Amino acid sequence: MSAHFKKLALIGIGLIGSSIALAARRQGLVEVISIATRRQETLDEARELNLGDIYTLDAAEAVRGADLVILCAPVGAYAALAEAIAPALEPGAIVSDVGSVKEHVVKVVGPHVPAGVHFIPGHPIAGTEHSGPSAGFAELFAGRWCVLTPTAGVPQAATDRLVGFWQAMGSMVECMDAAHHDMVLAITSHIPHLIAYNIVGTVADLEADTKSEVIKFSASGFRDFTRIAASDPVMWRDVFLTNRDAVLEMLGRFNEDLSRLQRAVRTGDGPALEALFTRTRAIRRSIINAGQETAAADFGRPHEQPPTPEPTPVRDHGGGDDA
Ligand code: NAP
Numbered sequence: 001m002s003a004h005f006k007k008l009a010l011i012g013i014g015l016i017g018s019s020i021a022l023a024a025r026r027q028g029l030v031e032v033i034s035i036a037t038r039r040q041e042t043l044d045e046a047r048e049l050n051l052g053d054i055y056t057l058d059a060a061e062a063v064r065g066a067d068l069v070i071l072c073a074p075v076g077a078y079a080a081l082a083e084a085i086a087p088a089l090e091p092g093a094i095v096s097d098v099g100s101v102k103e104h105v106v107k108v109v110g111p112h113v114p115a116g117v118h119f120i121p122g123h124p125i126a127g128t129e130h131s132g133p134s135a136g137f138a139e140l141f142a143g144r145w146c147v148l149t150p151t152a153g154v155p156q157a158a159t160d161r162l163v164g165f166w167q168a169m170g171s172m173v174e175c176m177d178a179a180h181h182d183m184v185l186a187i188t189s190h191i192p193h194l195i196a197y198n199i200v201g202t203v204a205d206l207e208a209d210t211k212s213e214v215i216k217f218s219a220s221g222f223r224d225f226t227r228i229a230a231s232d233p234v235m236w237r238d239v240f241l242t243n244r245d246a247v248l249e250m251l252g253r254f255n256e257d258l259s260r261l262q263r264a265v266r267t268g269d270g271p272a273l274e275a276l277f278t279r280t281r282a283i284r285r286s287i288i289n290a291g292q293e294t295a296a297a298d299f300g301r302p303h304e305q306p307p308t309p310e311p312t313p314v315r316d317h318g319g320g321d322d323a
Contacts, residue, residue: 003164007032009066011059011081012073013046014232015127016098018136020070021051023169026138036062038073046133060088068165070122071097071109076238078105082112091116094158098124100185100235102149102178104242110151118158121149121178123185124171129230142170143291149178179246186246190239191254194247196228197236 008030010017017035024030034054037043047055056062063069063085071078078099089095095117099105105121113119126144128135146166150159163173203214203222214222240247264272287293 003029003161003168005030005066005068005165007034007066007068009034009036009063009069010052011036011062011069011071011085012077013037013042013051013133014072014131015135015140016124017070017072018046018049018051018133019126019138019140020072020098020136020169022136022138023141024165027168029165029168030068034062034066038077042133049133051133051136059085063090063093064088065090067093068162069093069095071095071099074232074234074238075099075101075105075242076234079108079112082109086112086114089114089117092118094118094120094162096120096122096148096162098122100189100239101243102147102181106149106151106178118154119151120154120159120162121151122162122166123147123149123181124166125185125189126171127231129227129232131232131235139170141166144171146171146173147181148173148175149181150175182243182246183249186243186250187253190243190247191250193228193231193236194240194251196225199225200229 008020008024010021010033013021013035017037021033021035025033032054033052034056035043035046035052036056036059037046038057040057043055043057046052054062059081067090069085069089071081073081078097091114095109095113096119097105097109099121100123102121102123109121110119124141124144124146126140126146128140148159148162148166159175163175166173199222203211206214218226261273261276263269264276284293288295
């Protein structure tokens with residue numbers, strides 16, 4: 001089954017859209033890439049970066065003649081975009097997306113997809129906290145999972161073609177039910193982001209003195225939360241608005257476990273704390289063994305050298321280390 005497409009239309013050209021453009025071009029998967037976005041300045045930036053061949057602010061124009069259309073905008077924009085592109089979709093085309101939630105996408109995009117067009121929602125489980133066309137890179141999907149949630153009636157051949165497209169960009173692909181995807185992602189991605197937004201928000205509300213010390217000594221765990229909490233506000237607003245049920249279900253479980261942990265701390269239950277921390281360490285190891293992370297610190301990402309801090313007077317903070 002050929003993973004090659006004649007014309008790929010990317011609606012939205014931020015981190016994910018630009019990474020698809022670069023990866024698809026590098027792997028020779030498409031002849032023509034047409035790009036649509038909302039704002040002229042983003043379109044100009046995409047053109048300067050040479051991400052495609054056709055640039056337009058009109059999503060319907062972008063999809064005309066395309067045999068693969070991928071929505072790469074925030075999920076909250078999908079309903080209006082689907083309505084706008086529907087009349088211009090080619091019979092036989094595949095319409096997909098990259099949104100971080102899937103049931104909502106099926107609900108708001110599905111009804112606009114004309115008969116004869118194959119709707120296969122998708123979600124590459126790959127990303128960074130950076131946004132915009134210049135944030136993309138061709139290797140983003142390499143070794144990462146991409147979940148596809150084919151809708152009823154989609155021919156297997158169309159799904160196989162899209163699977164081949166993602167595999168050629170380096171992804172491992174799994175097909176599943178949209179509701180199952182949303183439940184799994186609620187706990188693996190959405191709740192961790194909620195926790196990061198919350199803890200960084202708590203620090204933001206601390207009085208100035210304490211806040212400056214948290215920032216100064218941020219290597220002790222807080223820094224990794226700030227990376228997650230720097231993720232795009234619009235994208236994450238949409239995730240929590242559109243995956244509400246699964247997030248609330250998982251948050252309920254999380255709160256129960258947190259209460260148990262709170263009790264262990266209060267009662268000084270060392271064995272319970274140690275048993276949990278031993279189990280969680282094993283999970284980290286299994287993620288590394290599965291090739292989804294390296295053992296290096298800081299999420300395995302290369303970092304610029306941090307600036308040398310200004311020398312500050314030594315103060316006693318009660319000891320302790322980086323734990
Ligand atoms: P991004 O870097 O912020 O880019 C979003 C793009 O969508 C921009 O080109 C933006 O255009 C465009 N856009 C926004 N509103 C639009 C509208 N109403 N109509 C048309 N275009 C619009 O976002 P991203 O990180 O690539 O995320 C895009 C999608 O990927 C989201 O659905 C997200 O859930 C999913 N995703 C993200 C990640 C991640 O880690 N970032 C991972 C997996 C999946 P303008 O600049 O012109 O407004």
